[in-house]
């Protein structure tokens with residue numbers, strides 16, 4: 001059997017960052033990249049299935065992104081993934097989560113896995129829709145925010161527990177192949193030692209173009225997305241002021257502030 | 265005057281030839297058993313991995329001989345035990361040489377070449393020396409018995425801190441029994457030797473060539489006269505002697521046969537261990553060969569032959585355990601038990617004809633002979649154990665190698681895991697932006713040079729704690745001002761400096777260490793400078809001792825040495841003397857690791873401070889608890905922290921005003937411990953730099969923003 005895991009290299013902000021001149025994103029100089037936290041958990045979930053199974057289980061990670069993403073893929077390989085695929089074309093820049101889902105679905109069609117895992121969301125853009133849109137393009141069943149997972153490799157169904165509001169869990173039976181978005185805390189992800197990551201450099205990362213997965217530039221990019229970023233900015237901070245003095249002074253100050261607001 | 269040839273000792277007189285044959289036969293069996301035992305031991309060592317310590321054998325041998333003859337490592341911190349051991353050791357060596365001399369003449373030189381020398385004056389001197397040796401041996405052994413029976417030394421208690429009452433290997437009674445069996449059989453050999461001598465004198469009291477010279481075996485002579493006093497006749501003595509002779513002979517031969525199988529083997533293993541001692545053990549950790557698949561020790565066969573030899577050298581003296589800070593505060597770690605566990609494991613697994621399957625060789629786990637993960641993570645790599653071990657057992661490299669395996673398997677505290685990931689991502693353990701590394705310098709009234717851009721004399725490697733910890737930043741600023749004031753041409757690496765990796769390596773994350781070290785080495789090599797200085801003993805150690813293995817050979821000084829020079833050369837003028845009563849805490853990485861004991865003390869003296877030492881000082885300094893990555897692992901609640909233990913020790917010094925440290929991590933650990941252990945208000949903790957700062961009169965413009 002085969003499990004495909006969609007992973008993302010997310011950006012974290014460095015101290016005192018600056019917004020890019022076109023105001024659409026943060027200046028890349030101030031970004032630190034790392035594997036999305038949720039992806040550690042979905043990879044671990046796949047590894048647990050692989051390691052407890054008597055039959056062969058192939059774990060394949062896939063990511064959509066430029067060269068720098070290889071570093072994160074290598075981390076996945078160090079943790080035990082069998083193969084890694086990276087899809088990129090400059091035209092993909094600016095694609096929204098739905099368009100990324102389209103590409104992932106195309107990869108899934110090519111790989112024909114029994115399960116697709118994705119993180120519930122990415123820590124940088126937080127759309128929480130990539131996994132779901134992949135399921136939609138594939139027309140496969142999906143379960144979101146999976147907090148527990150039971151599956152016999154090769155079985156046609158899996159039992160998942162989904163996290164709902166207010167600490168509730170919902171147990172769902174789902175037909176395979178299916179797409180699951182995995183929630184934090186479902187397991188304890190293993191540590192990828194640096195030596196492991198270094199040795200994983202020997203494992204090849206398969207680089208695919210859009211054509212390789214049967215898509216074209218007309219399917220991707222900001223122009224072919226359902227949503228586009230207009231502006232990224234830091235909102236002005238709300239003001240707070242500590243009013244000091246005696247009760248009477250405090251009251252007078254409050255009246256003054258109210259009047260200022262009314263007058264303005 | 266008797267014919268000197270007649271003045272000698274009878275050997276087999278009155279023995280039936282059959283008896284002599286029997287004795288020789290038993291002797292050969294004993295030797296065969298001995299040789300087989302040695303073979304099994306050597307086969308065990310050969311099952312370990314290779315080790316490159318074969319260089320300079322002559323030098324090593326001379327060093328070993330010196331250590332053994334002086335008993336230097338044995339008298340250290342335990343004079344009486346060391347001296348008693350000296351008596352046993354030299355007694356045994358002399359008796360052994362004596363017996364060999366007899367064999368040499370009687371069995372080899374005389375039958376083959378007709379050469380004879382064991383008579384006359386030589387014989388008499390020989391008797392005297394051997395009698396004295398025998399006395400020494402017995403006195404030494406009696407002291408050892410006394411010590412074991414009545415002194416109740418915690419270090420001789422083999423009960424384990426990492427096991428529970430009821431666990432099969434909890435109290436290790438078999439070791440106690442072995443100790444006693446050893447002492448009793450050894451002392452019996454000595455005592456029967458003397459009694460035998462006495463019976464021989466009584467038996468041959470009619471022969472003047474024997475009796476007239478009895479004073480040359482004073483102990484035998486005394487006993488002989490006592491025997492005569494209670495009415496023993498020559499004939500009675502002769503009969504008694506035969507029985508005793510066999511008893512003494514068989515006991516001695518059994519003793520010899522037992523050497524490779526019992527603690528007696530330490531005669532050989534301890535000597536060899538001393539010979540292969542690595543002066544940089546723990547200070548420079550072993551590299552993992554690039555082509556090696558897994559890092560660290562997982563199975564007993566991952567250990568090198570030298571490690572395996574160290575395991576056998578341990579004499580269970582407990583000095584390492586006594587010095588261990590983790591052990592002192594009740595953590596489940598005793599360096600001795602780590603060694604003994606692995607020894608038991610090795611003896612069990614590697615002494616058989618065939619090595620068991622890989623799965624049965626795993627040294628990690630909860631079974632007998634396996635080492636707990638908690639045990640390994642309790643170590644602060646302070647090197648106190650390696651420092652004091654009288655037989656040069658090197659615990660820390662083994663512990664770190666085992667940790668490497670735990671790291672690879674991800675078996676560590678979640679917080680430590682987070683820290684390692686943080687260091688990988690940001691290059692520092694604080695998770696701060698690289699850009700902020702030199703933020704402390706912005707507040708200074710002068711510019712610090714960028715050593716990457718212009719040549720400097722001194723390259724200052726700041727280190728994480730001194731760069732990012734707010735309390736330490738003040739010290740860092742003071743040091744910058746001090747260097748600037750002294751006119752030193754110095755610079756920083758700014759955001760290119762990464763965590764030096766000393767503690768990352770001691771945690772066991774070798775891959776991350778390699779990354780940090782090679783990046784720093786590359787950066788440093790691209791700069792134009794004469795020498796490096798640092799206020800951080802951890803960075804100091806790894807740059808000085810470990811970077812050379814990765815191609816980075818640099819001259820580096822700890823600031824205490826640098827400042828001492830600056831004061832002595834007059835570049836820093838002390839305008840004021842301090843009259844504080846202070847004590848000094850030796851940081852592990854400056855003291856034990858790099859023998860930097862004197863410079864900080866000299867500086868304190870130059871400042872005018874009155875230095876009162878704590879009981880545990882210099883090479884016996886007590887770790888603050890932060891080493892080996894423990895600064896990133898929370899200490900368990902409910903048990904004392906090593907730093908608090910240290911505060912109590914300092915608190916005993918009457919009128920103590922300042923507890924002086926010279927390490928950023930120490931400052932953090934001890935300022936914290938001062939508050940939690942109730943000494944706040946009694947004395948204060950200060951970095952040495954801060955005291956120096958008090959003695960320099962700076963110009964107004966040189967003032968620091970929030971100088972202490």
Ligand code: SF4
Pocket residue numbers: 584587588589590591597598599642643644645646647648649650659660
């Ligand atoms: S290095 Fe220090 S903490 Fe570790 S075992 Fe040795 S004495 Fe104990």
Ligand code: SF4
Pocket residue numbers: 577578579580581582583584585599600603652653654655656657
């Ligand atoms: S390891 Fe060394 S110090 Fe520790 S008990 Fe053994 S011989 Fe003594």
